[in-house]
Amino acid sequence: MIAVFLTVLGRDIRLAVRQGTDSLMVVAFFVVTVVLFPFGVGPESAVLERISAGVLWVTALLASMLSLDRLFQQDYEDGSLDHLTRAPAPLAGIVAAKVAAHWLTTALPLIAAAPLLAILLHMRPEGFAVLVVAMVLGTPTLSLIGAVGAALVLGARRGGVLVALLILPLYVPVLIFGVSAVDAAVMGFAYTAQIKILAALLMASLVLCPLATSLALRQALE
Amino acid sequence: MCVRGERAVFANLSFRVEAGDALLLVGPNGSGKSSLLRLMALLLHPASGRLTWDDRSVADDSEAHAARTRYVGHLDAIKPVLALRENVAFWARLAGAGTTHVDAALEAFNLTRLAQVPGRLLSAGQKRRANLARLVAAPAPLWLLDEPTTALDRASIALLEDRLARHRAEGGMVVLSTHQDIVLPGARVLALDRFAPGLARPASARPLLEPAS
Amino acid sequence: MLTFSPPARFLAFTRRLLPWLGALTGLVLLVGLVWSLAYSPPDYQQKDSVRIMYVHVPSAYLGLFAYMVMAAASAVALIWKKPLADITARATAPLGAAFTFLCLATGSLWGKPMWGTWWVWDARLTSMLVLLFLYLGYMALANAFDDRTRGDRAAAVLCLVGVVNIPIIKFSVDWWNTLHQPASVIKPGGPAVDPSILGPLLTMILGFQLLFITLVLIRMQSGIAAAQIRALSQRT
Numbered sequence: 001m002i003a004v005f006l007t008v009l010g011r012d013i014r015l016a017v018r019q020g021t022d023s024l025m026v027v028a029f030f031v032v033t034v035v036l037f038p039f040g041v042g043p044e045s046a047v048l049e050r051i052s053a054g055v056l057w058v059t060a061l062l063a064s065m066l067s068l069d070r071l072f073q074q075d076y077e078d079g080s081l082d083h084l085t086r087a088p089a090p091l092a093g094i095v096a097a098k099v100a101a102h103w104l105t106t107a108l109p110l111i112a113a114a115p116l117l118a119i120l121l122h123m124r125p126e127g128f129a130v131l132v133v134a135m136v137l138g139t140p141t142l143s144l145i146g147a148v149g150a151a152l153v154l155g156a157r158r159g160g161v162l163v164a165l166l167i168l169p170l171y172v173p174v175l176i177f178g179v180s181a182v183d184a185a186v187m188g189f190a191y192t193a194q195i196k197i198l199a200a201l202l203m204a205s206l207v208l209c210p211l212a213t214s215l216a217l218r219q220a221l222e
Numbered sequence: 223m224c225v226r227g228e229r230a231v232f233a234n235l236s237f238r239v240e241a242g243d244a245l246l247l248v249g250p251n252g253s254g255k256s257s258l259l260r261l262m263a264l265l266l267h268p269a270s271g272r273l274t275w276d277d278r279s280v281a282d283d284s285e286a287h288a289a290r291t292r293y294v295g296h297l298d299a300i301k302p303v304l305a306l307r308e309n310v311a312f313w314a315r316l317a318g319a320g321t322t323h324v325d326a327a328l329e330a331f332n333l334t335r336l337a338q339v340p341g342r343l344l345s346a347g348q349k350r351r352a353n354l355a356r357l358v359a360a361p362a363p364l365w366l367l368d369e370p371t372t373a374l375d376r377a378s379i380a381l382l383e384d385r386l387a388r389h390r391a392e393g394g395m396v397v398l399s400t401h402q403d404i405v406l407p408g409a410r411v412l413a414l415d416r417f418a419p420g421l422a423r424p425a426s427a428r429p430l431l432e433p434a435s
Numbered sequence: 436m437l438t439f440s441p442p443a444r445f446l447a448f449t450r451r452l453l454p455w456l457g458a459l460t461g462l463v464l465l466v467g468l469v470w471s472l473a474y475s476p477p478d479y480q481q482k483d484s485v486r487i488m489y490v491h492v493p494s495a496y497l498g499l500f501a502y503m504v505m506a507a508a509s510a511v512a513l514i515w516k517k518p519l520a521d522i523t524a525r526a527t528a529p530l531g532a533a534f535t536f537l538c539l540a541t542g543s544l545w546g547k548p549m550w551g552t553w554w555v556w557d558a559r560l561t562s563m564l565v566l567l568f569l570y571l572g573y574m575a576l577a578n579a580f581d582d583r584t585r586g587d588r589a590a591a592v593l594c595l596v597g598v599v600n601i602p603i604i605k606f607s608v609d610w611w612n613t614l615h616q617p618a619s620v621i622k623p624g625g626p627a628v629d630p631s632i633l634g635p636l637l638t639m640i641l642g643f644q645l646l647f648i649t650l651v652l653i654r655m656q657s658g659i660a661a662a663q664i665r666a667l668s669q670r671t
Contacts, residue, residue, distance in 0.1 A: 003315075003318075004316060004318075007312065007315045007316055008316070011304075011312050014304070014308075015301060015303060015304070018303035018304075019303055077297075078297055078298070078299055078300065078301070079295055079296070079297025079298060079299040080299040080301070082263075082265055082293065082295055082297070082299070083293070083299055083313060083316065083356075084316070085265065086263060086264070086265070086288040086291075086293060087288065087316045087317065087318075088285045088286070088288050088289035088317065088318050089285065090285070148592075148593075148596055152576060152589045152592060152593055153576070153579065153589075155580060155582075155585065156576070156579035156580055156589075157579050157580070157581075158579070159579070162572075162575055162576060162579055165568070165571060165572045165575055166572040166575075166576060166593060168568070169565050169568040169569050169572065169600075169604070170596070170597075170600050170604075172565055172604050172607060172608070173600075173603050173604055173606075173607035176607040176608070176610060176611045177607060177610075180610070180611070201603070208599065212592060212595075212596055215513075215592055216589065216592050219585065219588045219589060219592070220585070220589075221265050221266075222265070222266055222267070222585070222588075
């Protein structure tokens with residue numbers, strides 16, 4: 001089981017590294033979109049500071065959604081998914097390995113870029129550490145929920161647009177607590193409750209999402 | 223019975239495969255050859271009826287069934303950015319066979335020279351041979367081959383025939399669908415169009431298999 | 436051979452039931468409407484605009500209730516693979532979406548005289564808005580496939596994922612907007628609303644509930660007919 005997990009994880013990371021541009025494109029999208037906001041709302045420091053946490057989270061949400069089609073679409077089209085579902089190991093474990101690889105290659109660069117963008121948006125330095133912690137806890141949940149959506153739309157017409165409609169409403173809780181934690185930290189309030197809730201959401205989706213995803217993948221192959 | 227979309231493909235089908243057997247699936251397009259192979263690989267579920275292995279239902283332990291069957295479908299599952307050997311080695315490791323047989327598998331399908339070539343540079347026939355190499359790289363008793371000769375030249379088909387004969391001599395089993403000629407001594411033939419629903423029922427529900435002519 | 440055989444007993448049963456159910460629905464809705472619009476007292480603060488509540492509250496309740504029906508049907512469809520369950524789930528979705536939309540529209544109408552604006556980010560309205568998006572996603576997914584059974588199954592999984600998420604979304608939206616009124620119709624200590632309002636309100640809820648059942652049954656009948664047509668056209 002662990003051997004299969006590591007085999008799939010290693011293969012997906014190797015695929016992502018060799019196709020390098022995908023990961024870079026996600027970060028580039030994140031940076032460019034965040035930089036659009038000062039043009040949209042004006043460069044006043046107070047306004048930017050007030051919306052910085054929300055802008056970073058909403059943009060990170062969209063960026064992580066952008067790369068979801070890479071998770072299963074190619075494996076579905078080239079027949080790899082047939083063999084992945086037939087490995088002598090629980091499919092949920094293989095899904096978890098693929099999501100982990102996806103998170104490491106797309107979300108981790110986002111988290112690294114987030115504090116730099118926070119400076120551009122005049123976020124107060126008190127928020128930086130909490131922003132990173134909240135993203136480390138929140139983005140895996142986004143990847144896990146996104147995996148369910150990506151598996152459900154396999155073989156659908158216009159799957160890319162559809163997946164946004166399916167999963168963005170499900171992203172609302174992570175968004176609310178992610179932003180709230182950073183805002184609380186910036187304003188000097190307690191933020192441990194929000195961080196704990198983000199951790200709880202991660203635990204719940206870690207258990208449920210791989211199961212739902214494997215159910216959806218088996219259906220996609222029928 | 224097998225239902226695809228909202229249409230029944232075949233029904234009242236019954237057969238068994240013994241050690242050393244080869245079963246050749248024939249029938250026109252849409253008669254359900256691929257569906258039957260995917261059913262046996264547990265990628266599809268029958269609308270009714272069951273599959274058994276040594277009298278035990280395979281659905282009870284799908285992981286064990288996956289470990290003892292190899293499925294070769296229409297798609298070759300070759301990643302363009304991985305070298306041919308990396309592709310085959312991944313599938314062998316995933317099947318739990320490790321990488322000990324990988325080089326022998328490449329040799330068996332005359333791929334050793336191409337081992338380091340990335341998947342995107344391989345021709346259709348080379349990809350198909352890499353797909354077939356998984357059979358040797360991760361040994362399993364039952365091979366489910368869906369039109370394995372597609373894109374293969376005569377010499378490569380001979381390599382495959384050689385492997386099939388060796389596999390059966392070792393007590394392995396083969397279920398294979400094809401439109402092309404392939405030498406399978408002593409194979410039985412299952413004509414799936416005779417089980418299309420809506421036709422007159424076969425006289426008995428017993429296995430309707432006959433020796434290849 | 437057809438893979439879809441129409442459920443004869445269900446069809447015979449609904450064919451006999453529907454005229455009576457339809458008549459009862461009309462009667463209850465008529466009584467409820469007259470009672471709530473003409474004979475219930477206006478609110479001393481909200482005046483006649485309080486009467487929007489008689490549509491708003493039943494719509495909100497049915498928007499949620501329809502999702503529960505859909506989730507139950509989806510679970511049955513996934514576990515026992517009953518075609519009738521898929522038809523039920525598909526029949527329910529647009530109705531649930533319509534009631535949810537009605538709830539949002541009446542909430543917006545109510546907001547104008549109350550708060551002086553067409554939309555407020557009130558916790559309950561926001562939750563209903565997310566629910567509407569869940570319905571839209573469900574319907575888009577169910578119709579996104581060339582193979583209809585694939586659409587049925589994918590949508591069923593999505594519906595169950597949604598039903599797990601609804602309480603979490605509700606909780607997080609409440610957190611986000613802590614300035615909301617406590618639920619006031621059903622409370623542990625009995626109804627807090629005045630009986631003169633409760634009478635017509637419960638009648639309207641019953642009327643909407645009957646309307647929902649009637650419409651679901653009609654949509655299921657047409658869903659069955661559509662499945663029969665598809666099966667016949669594939670036979671050739």
